[in-house]
Amino acid sequence: xxxxxxxxxxxxxxxxxxxxxxxxxxxxxxxxxxxxxxxxxxxxxxxxxxxxxxxxxxxxxxxxxxxxxxxxxxxxxxxxxxxxxxxxxxxxxxxxxxxxxxxxxxxxxxxxxxxxxxxxxxxxxxxxxxxxxxxxxxxxxxxxxxxxxxxxxxxxxxxxxxxxxxxxxxxxxxxxxxxxxxxxxxxxxxxxxxxxxxxxxxxxxxxxxxxxxxxxxxxxxxxxxxxxxxxxxxxxxxxxxxxxxxxxxxxxxxxxxxxxxxxxxxxxxxxxxxxxxxxxxxxxxxxxxxxxxxxxxxxxxxxxxxxxxxxxxxxxxxxxxxxxxxx
Numbered sequence: 354x355x356x357x358x359x360x361x362x363x364x365x366x367x368x369x370x371x372x373x374x375x376x377x378x379x380x381x382x383x384x385x386x387x388x389x390x391x392x393x394x395x396x397x398x399x400x401x402x403x404x405x406x407x408x409x410x411x412x413x414x415x416x417x418x419x420x421x422x423x424x425x426x427x428x429x430x431x432x433x434x435x436x437x438x439x440x441x442x443x444x445x446x447x448x449x450x451x452x453x454x455x456x457x458x459x460x461x462x463x464x465x466x467x468x469x470x471x472x473x474x475x476x477x478x479x480x481x482x483x484x485x486x487x488x489x490x491x492x493x494x495x496x497x498x499x500x501x502x503x504x505x506x507x508x509x510x511x512x513x514x515x516x517x518x519x520x521x522x523x524x525x526x527x528x529x530x531x532x533x534x535x536x537x538x539x540x541x542x543x544x545x546x547x548x549x550x551x552x553x554x555x556x557x558x559x560x561x562x563x564x565x566x567x568x569x570x571x572x573x574x575x576x577x578x579x580x581x582x583x584x585x586x587x588x589x590x591x592x593x594x595x596x597x598x599x600x601x602x603x604x605x606x607x608x609x610x611x612x613x614x615x616x617x618x619x620x621x622x623x624x625x626x627x628x629x630x631x632x633x634x635x636x637x638x639x640x641x642x643x644x645x646x647x648x649x650x651x652x653x654x655x656x657x658x659x660x661x662x663x664x665x666x667x668x669x670x671x672x673x674x675x676x677x678x679x680x
Contacts, residue, residue: 373445
């Protein structure tokens with residue numbers, strides 16, 4: 354096995370921008386409106402295609418359906434799971450306009466109401482770039498109830514119920530199921546999420562798209578307003594510069610770390626797969642006896658568990674977000 358790179362899958366959206374090409378050098382369509390670039394995905398109809406090595410042009414699902422599943426996921430982790438689908442979906446998001454106000458269900462609600470879907474959606478955002486005045490919405494203002502929200506939807510005052518936050522590069526925002534949220538214009542971010550595409554739109558700013566108001570109201574977490582009180586995650590320093598590592602988030606579906614490197618960094622604590630997304634700079638990933646793969650800003654690479662370890666060799670300063678399952 355070797356570090357796997359993938360072809361981006363571009364998604365045109367009503368709120369999408371045109372900066373993933375200029376910012377990361379991606380070959381986006383010239384007419385713009387690309388809101389999402391799916392970097393690693395194992396969804397029906399949207400399955401990542403490997404872009405390098407002996408598995409080039411094979412879909413991720415094909416690789417996992419074959420004898421290499423344990424090599425990719427790790428034997429222990431694979432046998433703790435009840436489904437074979439790759440557990441994490443990686444996106445880059447570029448907003449020229451605001452997204453819908455939305456909420457995601459948890460696993461239990463999805464299994465009861467969205468057959469054949471099996472997974473809810475837990476996600477986190479790493480803010481990469483912001484224009485002046487950039488904002489997001491995360492959660493409701495204190496004291497909001499279902500009755501308040503229903504009334505505000507009826508009279509057009511929903512925005513008065515929502516918790517608006519200013520954001521800047523480096524912010525990490527955790528969005529568990531049940532938390533109302535949206536992303537405002539002028540933001541580029543990395544989204545790491547549970548492998549699910551179940552979203553309930555509560556309000557869409559007058560755009561003619563389907564809403565899911567009753568399901569959204571059913572899954573919003575009104576009962577525990579302080580359970581996810583922390584609007585921005587506070588990083589925990591794991592090691593200092595020049596091999597700076599920070600724990601950004603650990604939740605039940607994934608773990609996020611930030612690596613800011615000026616010199617080589619050896620990663621030898623693998624028990625399952627890692628996903629590396631380069632935010633700034635360029636790095637070589639050395640593995641095996643003398644093999645290496647180059648990755649640059651905007652690229653994500655899947656490090657199979659079978660490698661057990663690897664070396665990050667940056668060309669100058671490099672910033673990487675590492676995503677992995679909790680283990």
